[in-house]
Every structure is written in structure tokens, then in C-alpha cells.
Amino acid sequence: MNQEKPIWKRNLFVLSIAVFIAGIAFSEVMPFLPLYIKTLGHFSKQQLNFWSGLVFSGTYFVSAIVSPWWGKLADKKGRKLMILRASIGMAIVMAAMGLVQNVWELFGLRMLQGVFSGYVSNSNALVATETPKEKSGQALGTMASSFTAGNLLGPFVGGALASIFSYRVTFVITGGLLTLVFFLSLFFVHEDDFKPIEDKKLESTKxxxxxxxxxxxxxxxxxxxxxxxxxxxxxxxxxxxxxxxxxxxxxxxxxxxxxxxxxxxxxxxxxxxxxxxxxxxxxxxxxxxxxxxxxxxxxxxxxxxxxxxxxxxxxxxxxxxxxxxxxxxxxxxxxxxxxxxxxxxxxxxxxxxxxxxxxxxxxxxxxxxxxxxxxxxxxxxxxxxxxxxxxxxxxxxxxx
Incomplete structure (x- = not known):
């Protein structure tokens, strides 16, 4: 990596790769998630549809609730800390999904995945704050392209892995991908311009x-x-x-x-x-x-x-x-x-x-x-x- 590059360009380069990998990890289990649920019990068609919908939406529901709290912590402690928290947390949770024995355990882990959400949003926030304002549109567009590319590739990768190995092994591999994202963020992302909130008024929503x-x-x-x-x-x-x-x-x-x-x-x-x-x-x-x-x-x-x-x-x-x-x-x-x-x-x-x-x-x-x-x-x-x-x-x- 060229050390003469401005830090914001280096961060953009590393995080665009990281969100690409994260995009693969987030989407690669989606095509076979209902099929995985089917292996966890004896369900009627109606029950399978119900559990599939519940397991899919559980993550979004929890994420919508907890995201503002993580955002507040990001402004106090730094966005890099939040992307490290999100990546390692989801790595553990995704790998654990390959070990569940029933649909309730899977549902619980999907909810827990929502608790550890925020990798992409905090990566965007870090890029946004480190990048000069006149370049922010292009930088955030690059991040969107990278994540979209990962999301597109994910189902193909997941389908191939599930065919070669099994549903359970694919979850463990997904956890490994998110662990890689964690180490990329830990060693190559720098948040030099971060200034923690000093004004106590800014700690409240008001x-x-x-x-x-x-x-x-x-x-x-x-x-x-x-x-x-x-x-x-x-x-x-x-x-x-x-x-x-x-x-x-x-x-x-x-x-x-x-x-x-x-x-x-x-x-x-x-x-x-x-x-x-x-x-x-x-x-x-x-x-x-x-x-x-x-x-x-x-x-x-x-x-x-x-x-x-x-x-x-x-x-x-x-x-x-x-x-x-x-x-x-x-x-x-x-x-x-x-x-x-x-x-x-x-x-x-x-x-x-x-x-x-x-x-x-x-x-x-x-x-x-x-x-x-x-x-x-x-x-x-x-x-x-x-x-x-x-x-x-x-x-x-x-x-x-």
C-alpha cells in the first residue's frame, strides 16, 4: 500500500474491500436459510413459511432498535471501535448458527446478529468523517458499489459452499470471512480525525x-x-x-x-x-x-x-x-x-x-x-x- 496516500484514501480502499467481504458474508446464507430451517424440525408448509419470515425479519427488527445506541457510542468512543465490535460479534454469531439444534436457537442467534449490527453504517460514517466534504459523494458511492457487489456475489458463493460442504459448514466459513473483516479493520483502518464528544449536551438526542x-x-x-x-x-x-x-x-x-x-x-x-x-x-x-x-x-x-x-x-x-x-x-x-x-x-x-x-x-x-x-x-x-x-x-x- 502506498504510504504517501492520504489516510482517507487508504481507509476508503481498505473499507471498500472489507464491506465487499461483509456483503458476501451477509447474503451468502440467505438462499438456503429456509432449507436450513427445514432440517431443524418437522414443519408443515405453513409453519416453515412462518419461521422463515420470523428468522429473516428478526435481525432487522433488533437492528432498527439498537442502531441509535451504537451510533451514540460511536460518537463517544470512535467509529473504528464500533466496526471492530460489529465484525467480531457477527463472526462469532454467524459461526454459532452452524451449531444450532433447533429453530429457536437459530432465531435467537439471528436476533443477536441484529444486536451486533452496524459494520457497514459505521464504516460509512468513518469514511464520511475522514473524507473531504467535496469528495464525500464519490467516496460513499464507492462504498455502496463495494457492498452491493458483495451482496450480489454472496448467494452464488453460499450456494457453491453449501453444495460442496453443508449448510452448517457454510455458516462457519461465513464466520471466518467476518473474522477476516475484523483483522482488516483492526490493522489497516486509521481514525486520525476522530474527536470524542466533549459537550455533554451532544450525548442526548435533544x-x-x-x-x-x-x-x-x-x-x-x-x-x-x-x-x-x-x-x-x-x-x-x-x-x-x-x-x-x-x-x-x-x-x-x-x-x-x-x-x-x-x-x-x-x-x-x-x-x-x-x-x-x-x-x-x-x-x-x-x-x-x-x-x-x-x-x-x-x-x-x-x-x-x-x-x-x-x-x-x-x-x-x-x-x-x-x-x-x-x-x-x-x-x-x-x-x-x-x-x-x-x-x-x-x-x-x-x-x-x-x-x-x-x-x-x-x-x-x-x-x-x-x-x-x-x-x-x-x-x-x-x-x-x-x-x-x-x-x-x-x-x-x-x-x-
């Missing part, structure tokens, strides 16, 4: 709000994050069912569904960093508005596709709009938050994302049950329009 130049802007951005995540995740429960409908239940529905599910992430990976750099030049808020408009069009058109090729093209284009949204919202949060409370702000944003992850699938499955798969995409486009309006009137007006 004090943080008072320290913000524009609290309305920040909370508007948090709401924007929640709605973005809800919109993106609303279609997750029905994508494979929509594919099956378009294919008239003929052909390899599972394979095509997997490819289509991966397409948005591929597009985001390709352009997130470039959109971030572009936003640094012309204005981050302009990129976000463009993302909302594009997402509205793509979601709406998806409701009227006639085959999987059209669906795949539109899902790929949605990835471009995604690259304009979450990373850019994080950039606006960075540019409009005091460095001393960045950990808290990013943890609030993480909680908003987790809540969106929970609300979105519930919304999508409810709409699909009451109407049709196509209506889910129409409703989602309406949600994006609502988000655009809220962003314009409650957020843009606060930018100076």
Missing part, C-alpha cells in the same frame, strides 16, 4: 438535534431513506411469482428469477461511484431528484411488461435509479451534519433502512393479495412520487 444546522433537512432525509427502502423491498416477495406468471409456469422459473433479482444490484455497482462524483460537481440533491423521477417511470412501466426480457431490462434500469438514491442521501447527511454526531445520524439512517426493509415486503405482499402483482409496481411508483414530493418540499427548501 442535544444532537440542537446541534444540527437544519433538523428538518436531516429528518426529511431519514424519512426519504425509509420510503426508498420500503419501495425497493415492496416487490421482493412477488418477483419470482411475477416471473412465473410471465413464463406461464414453464421453463426454469427459479433461475430466471435469480437473474432478474440480481440485475438492479449489478447496475448500482456499475454506476454508484460515478453518480456520487457527478453529485459532488452539480449538486447531490439534483441526482436524488433524477433518481426519483427515473424510479417512478421504471416501476410504473414494469406493471405492464409482457415477458421476462422486458422485466429484466426495467429491473436493470431500476438499479441506476437506486444508485441515485441511498448513497446520495447518505452524502447529503454527511454534508449537513457536524462531524461529532455523524455516527448518530448514520445510525438513525440505518434504523430507517431497517424499518423500510420490514415495511416494504409487508406492503407488497398485502397489495398482491388484495389485487395483483402488476398493482404492486403501480403502488410502488406512487410511493416514489410521494417521496419525491416530500423531498422537494421538506428537504430541498432547507438547503442553503
Amino acid at each position: 442535544g444532537v438535534i440542537q446541534a444540527l444546522r437544519s433538523p428538518t433537512l436531516i429528518f426529511g432525509l431519514l424519512l426519504t431513506t425509509l420510503i426508498i427502502q420500503a419501495a425497493n423491498n415492496s416487490i421482493n416477495p412477488i418477483v419470482s411469482l411475477y416471473v412465473a406468471q410471465l413464463m406461464h409456469n414453464h421453463g426454469n422459473v427459479v433461475f430466471i428469477s435469480g437473474v432478474i433479482a440480481a440485475l438492479p444490484g449489478i447496475a448500482t455497482f456499475l454506476v454508484a461511484s460515478r453518480f456520487g462524483a457527478w453529485g459532488d460537481r452539480i449538486g447531490t440533491h439534483k441526482i436524488i431528484v433524477g433518481g426519483f423521477i427515473a424510479a417512478t417511470i421504471f416501476f410504473f412501466l414494469t406493471a405492464f411488461v409482457q415477458n421476462t426480457i422486458q422485466l429484466g431490462i426495467l429491473r436493470f434500469l431500476v438499479g441506476f435509479s437506486d444508485a441515485c438514491l441511498i448513497p446520495q442521501v447518505q452524502t447529503l447527511l454527511t454534508k449537513n451534519s457536524p462531524a461529532q454526531v455523524t455516527g448518530r445520524i448514520f445510525s438513525w439512517n440505518q434504523s430507517a433502512m431497517y424499518i423500510g426493509n420490514i415495511v416494504g415486503p409487508l406492503l407488497g405482499s398485502t397489495v398482491a393479495g388484495l389485487s395483483s402483482y402488476s398493482m404492486v409496481f403501480i403502488v410502488t411508483s406512487g410511493i416514489v412520487v410521494l417521496n419525491l414530493i416530500l423531498f422537494q418540499f421538506n428537504v430541498i427548501h432547507n438547503l442553503k
Whole structure:
């Protein structure tokens, strides 16, 4: 590694690799998690669906609750300490999942995984505070691309490992990957600009709000994050069912569904960093508005596709709009938050994302049950329009 590189560039390089590995670790167990649950007891189809949903959502639920507390600790003790805490904690928990004997133990460990959440959000916070403000969009875009790439590769790696070894061994290997992330962070990440909170007022939520130049802007951005995540995740429960409908239940529905599910992430990976750099030049808020408009069009058109090729093209284009949204919202949060409370702000944003992850699938499955798969995409486009309006009137007006 070139020692003449500025520390923020070295941190960005190391943490982009670390979040890539973490992305693999987080997503590689997801494809076979319901199958693993099936091996832990004798379940009816209804019971298996119930436990799968509970085990999936348990982590998000706990993470949404505890993230603000970890964010507060990050502002007091340092973001590096929090990424070390998260990586080693999850390494142990993930490895332990390979040793469970019943579904209750697995559910408990998934909840505990939520307690140890925060690696990616605190890595983003560290990069955001160490990086010059005029470069923050590109830096956070790079982090988003790296994590997205890991998330995309994870299911393929997990499937291969489970086929070669077993479900249980794959969990242990996943724990090993997160241990590697821990050591990368321990030895190669430096937080030289960290200044612990000295003002006691900043230790309280009220004090943080008072320290913000524009609290309305920040909370508007948090709401924007929640709605973005809800919109993106609303279609997750029905994508494979929509594919099956378009294919008239003929052909390899599972394979095509997997490819289509991966397409948005591929597009985001390709352009997130470039959109971030572009936003640094012309204005981050302009990129976000463009993302909302594009997402509205793509979601709406998806409701009227006639085959999987059209669906795949539109899902790929949605990835471009995604690259304009979450990373850019994080950039606006960075540019409009005091460095001393960045950990808290990013943890609030993480909680908003987790809540969106929970609300979105519930919304999508409810709409699909009451109407049709196509209506889910129409409703989602309406949600994006609502988000655009809220962003314009409650957020843009606060930018100076």
C-alpha cells in the first residue's frame, strides 16, 4: 500500500474491500436459510413459511432498535471501535448458527446478529468523517458499489459452499470471512480525525438535534431513506411469482428469477461511484431528484411488461435509479451534519433502512393479495412520487 496516500484514501480502499467481504458474508446464507430451517424440525408448509419470515425479519427488527445506541457510542468512543465490535460479534454469531439444534436457537442467534449490527453504517460514517466534504459523494458511492457487489456475489458463493460442504459448514466459513473483516479493520483502518464528544449536551438526542444546522433537512432525509427502502423491498416477495406468471409456469422459473433479482444490484455497482462524483460537481440533491423521477417511470412501466426480457431490462434500469438514491442521501447527511454526531445520524439512517426493509415486503405482499402483482409496481411508483414530493418540499427548501 502506498504510504504517501492520504489516510482517507487508504481507509476508503481498505473499507471498500472489507464491506465487499461483509456483503458476501451477509447474503451468502440467505438462499438456503429456509432449507436450513427445514432440517431443524418437522414443519408443515405453513409453519416453515412462518419461521422463515420470523428468522429473516428478526435481525432487522433488533437492528432498527439498537442502531441509535451504537451510533451514540460511536460518537463517544470512535467509529473504528464500533466496526471492530460489529465484525467480531457477527463472526462469532454467524459461526454459532452452524451449531444450532433447533429453530429457536437459530432465531435467537439471528436476533443477536441484529444486536451486533452496524459494520457497514459505521464504516460509512468513518469514511464520511475522514473524507473531504467535496469528495464525500464519490467516496460513499464507492462504498455502496463495494457492498452491493458483495451482496450480489454472496448467494452464488453460499450456494457453491453449501453444495460442496453443508449448510452448517457454510455458516462457519461465513464466520471466518467476518473474522477476516475484523483483522482488516483492526490493522489497516486509521481514525486520525476522530474527536470524542466533549459537550455533554451532544450525548442526548435533544442535544444532537440542537446541534444540527437544519433538523428538518436531516429528518426529511431519514424519512426519504425509509420510503426508498420500503419501495425497493415492496416487490421482493412477488418477483419470482411475477416471473412465473410471465413464463406461464414453464421453463426454469427459479433461475430466471435469480437473474432478474440480481440485475438492479449489478447496475448500482456499475454506476454508484460515478453518480456520487457527478453529485459532488452539480449538486447531490439534483441526482436524488433524477433518481426519483427515473424510479417512478421504471416501476410504473414494469406493471405492464409482457415477458421476462422486458422485466429484466426495467429491473436493470431500476438499479441506476437506486444508485441515485441511498448513497446520495447518505452524502447529503454527511454534508449537513457536524462531524461529532455523524455516527448518530448514520445510525438513525440505518434504523430507517431497517424499518423500510420490514415495511416494504409487508406492503407488497398485502397489495398482491388484495389485487395483483402488476398493482404492486403501480403502488410502488406512487410511493416514489410521494417521496419525491416530500423531498422537494421538506428537504430541498432547507438547503442553503
